[in-house]
Amino acid sequence: MPVAAIGQLCSTSSMTHNLSQARSLIAKAASAGASALFLPEASDYIAPNAAATISLCKPVESSEFVLGIQKEAQKHKLPINVGVHEPTSDGKKVKNTLLWIDAHGSIIHRYQKLHLFDVEIKDGPILKESNSVEKGTSILDPFSTGVGKVGLLICFDLRFPEPSLALRHRGAQIITYPSAFTVPTGKAHWETLLRARAIETQSYVIAAAQSGPHNEEKTRRSYGHSMIVDPWGKVVAELGGEEDENGRGLDIGEIAFAEIDVDLVEKVRREVPLLRRTDVYPDIG
Numbered sequence: 001m002p003v004a005a006i007g008q009l010c011s012t013s014s015m016t017h018n019l020s021q022a023r024s025l026i027a028k029a030a031s032a033g034a035s036a037l038f039l040p041e042a043s044d045y046i047a048p049n050a051a052a053t054i055s056l057c058k059p060v061e062s063s064e065f066v067l068g069i070q071k072e073a074q075k076h077k078l079p080i081n082v083g084v085h086e087p088t089s090d091g092k093k094v095k096n097t098l099l100w101i102d103a104h105g106s107i108i109h110r111y112q113k114l115h116l117f118d119v120e121i122k123d124g125p126i127l128k129e130s131n132s133v134e135k136g137t138s139i140l141d142p143f144s145t146g147v148g149k150v151g152l153l154i155c156f157d158l159r160f161p162e163p164s165l166a167l168r169h170r171g172a173q174i175i176t177y178p179s180a181f182t183v184p185t186g187k188a189h190w191e192t193l194l195r196a197r198a199i200e201t202q203s204y205v206i207a208a209a210q211s212g213p214h215n216e217e218k219t220r221r222s223y224g225h226s227m228i229v230d231p232w233g234k235v236v237a238e239l240g241g242e243e244d245e246n247g248r249g250l251d252i253g254e255i256a257f258a259e260i261d262v263d264l265v266e267k268v269r270r271e272v273p274l275l276r277r278t279d280v281y282p283d284i285g
């Protein structure tokens, strides 16, 4: 059975640093025999504010980070799913993009995050992703990989069941949610949402996550807890999260694995058919 790997990291505003973290995760996944490695949202960098997010952004063709990942994918013959930023055509904002890089190191699929995280939580995070990010306008048809048919979504997209159901309807067996969840929302919702998406789409959910503080001032920190959930809703791979006694994110630089059993996907779908009553609720059909 093919094995999927998830890698946990803590991106800063240094692409060089982030590439070196990613390279070590790639080497670990390759030597463990994984058929694909899934890395978090915004693996290329996490900047302290919107202006820095925009100014750090490079087209993939000249991004030190993306070029470096492509080279490693080719070297290890390992397909890699990785979240990065790309400039918009007018250069005023960025796209929150998820790349599928194949075993030759070529970018063969790209998805642009649909839903942007604009929140103001009392005594919690205030984040306005739309200040720097342009929202996507479409989902990609699921595509075949060595681990199964993959449908791409990103982070905050997790809160919306509709695109995952659409991907399932179009044949996905695996749905990805590379993320940089905040700590309070992660504590409250992360595992529940991932398991819900897996159960209701009867698919594997693969969610690699950022972990720990992204800058020295600790103005941005992520929840961690990268996870793979099977189509029955069972957590089959998991890394730790939040911070250790030295204020470092947990399990940074670690990978976790799960076998991806597409027969289990078919079995769960056969045993518990989810026949939608779209005659009754066509607006969600």
Ligand SMILES: O=C(O)CNC(=O)[C@H](CS)NC(=O)CCC(=O)C(=O)O
Binding pocket: 041, 042, 045, 046, 047, 053, 096, 116, 117, 127, 128, 129, 155, 156, 159, 180, 181, 182, 185, 186
């Ligand atoms: O800023 C970047 O460069 C990378 N992007 C992110 O970290 C994004 C937008 S701020 N984070 C989320 O969507 C968290 C969602 C979340 O935490 C929730 O839904 O509860």
